[in-house]
Amino acid sequence: MKKIFIDAPLDTLITIPKDTTHHLITVFRHKMEKPVMIGGSDGKTAVYKLLEVVDGEAKAELIGDIQDDLAGEVEVVLVQGFLKADKLEWVLQKTTELNVHTVYAVPMRNCVVQYKMDKLPQKVQRWEKIMKEASQQCGRFKLPEFVADLSLADVIAKEQAAGSLLLVAYENEHSLTLKTALNEEESQKPIQRVVIFIGPEGGLSNDEMTQFESASARVVTLGDTILRAETAAVGAVSMLQYALNMD
Template identity: 30%
Template sequence: MQRYFVAPEQFRDGVITITGEDAHHAARVMRMKADDQLIASDGTGLSALAVVREVTPQEVKAEVLELLAPDSEPAWTVTIAQSLPKGDKMELVIQKGTEIGAAAFLPFESERMIVQYDAKKEAKRLERWSKIAKEAAEQSHRHRIPSILPLASWKKLLAGISDYDLALFCYEREGDRAHGQGIGDVVRAWKQERVEAMESASGKEPSILLIVGSEGGFTEREAEEAQAAGARLAGLGKRILRTETAGLVGLTCLLYESGEMGGA
């Protein structure tokens, strides 16, 4: 069944109003007509099965039949902090990360970042990334659209680590079992320390920041600074992963450890 995301103000009083490109898609591409059904979400977790009442290329109105439980959202809210990669790699990270279950994406600057950041292109880039996240959320039957946060400096990234229940710094040296710990080891130790107490006290979903380097990886100094700021170093295996692969692997590991894929 076709799914669309609408702004919260377009989802009220039992009526869903779809406009813009989505209305054109519904009318011209899907050829929807009165009495067809669709699913609409407001991007924050509210979703409903609705029946179409009116269709034009500019606007589609649908009546809510029933509200749907947001059962496709992960129990842990994971933000992928990705050092800005070159080319269209960030688009891949956002698209596939959204499908897997990321809650947000935070691009940031690091020492070995290859791409030259252009502030003039920031707004256009964020708009493009947001569109990719929306389309991927629709395709994967998400009830929320992940947030795309503005590019952060290294110092701002470090300052924000304390806002999360757990920050994982993906560091290739930790992939060597003789040297460090894998992401599973780190997360299981953290769960033992904090998750049970936190969930029993408040029922709050754990928030996790997954920090991934650029094509050149992280320097030893960056690893030390991240650790000093409260992040835990974690490896993603013995092999060296591409920057666009590392965050997706880490996210999958986290969702497994949350119990969504049979872990926990």
């Protein structure tokens, strides 16, 4: 069954915006008589039938129960230093498919590209569209959260306040594996939210490593080889999902 998202809470009767209607009917080639699964801005999901299309917008009627978001999964959060556009877009698409809960894109000292703040909102619109389309393609329950207007220090402080487990993937760490760090933390208390920090193409700076140390983040290795930033991001999210949310 096809899955789409709308920027409104679910109700008995809903309106699907023009762009999403176009994507559903033209791109997905979804037939009017077939039911469609819809996720709302309230984090809920339900099955609807399409009634008609008026001025490019589809009207839909609820035909099943509205379901709440899945509970019990550990939230996996990615903090990614800004990458070149094509690489960042690939990371956002693939980690969305891997059911990442939140992605922060942040400026770091060794970023190859530095996005100007006045042009960032336009970039964010494109990145959010990529994540929405990936969410619809893979049928995930709700859209991931995407944040691109915070500094690294702000993200660290926010996640510390949330009680998250902070992990840093670092090429110069060779002893503490991701698996060992998770096992050690779980032996102390259940993990509810874990954040993995991945540097940009130029790697993490000494100043950034000092910030992580001050925040008591655990520095881990992802394996014996040095990974590209985009490979490290997707690999780390995959490892975390397997270790934490696969029975």
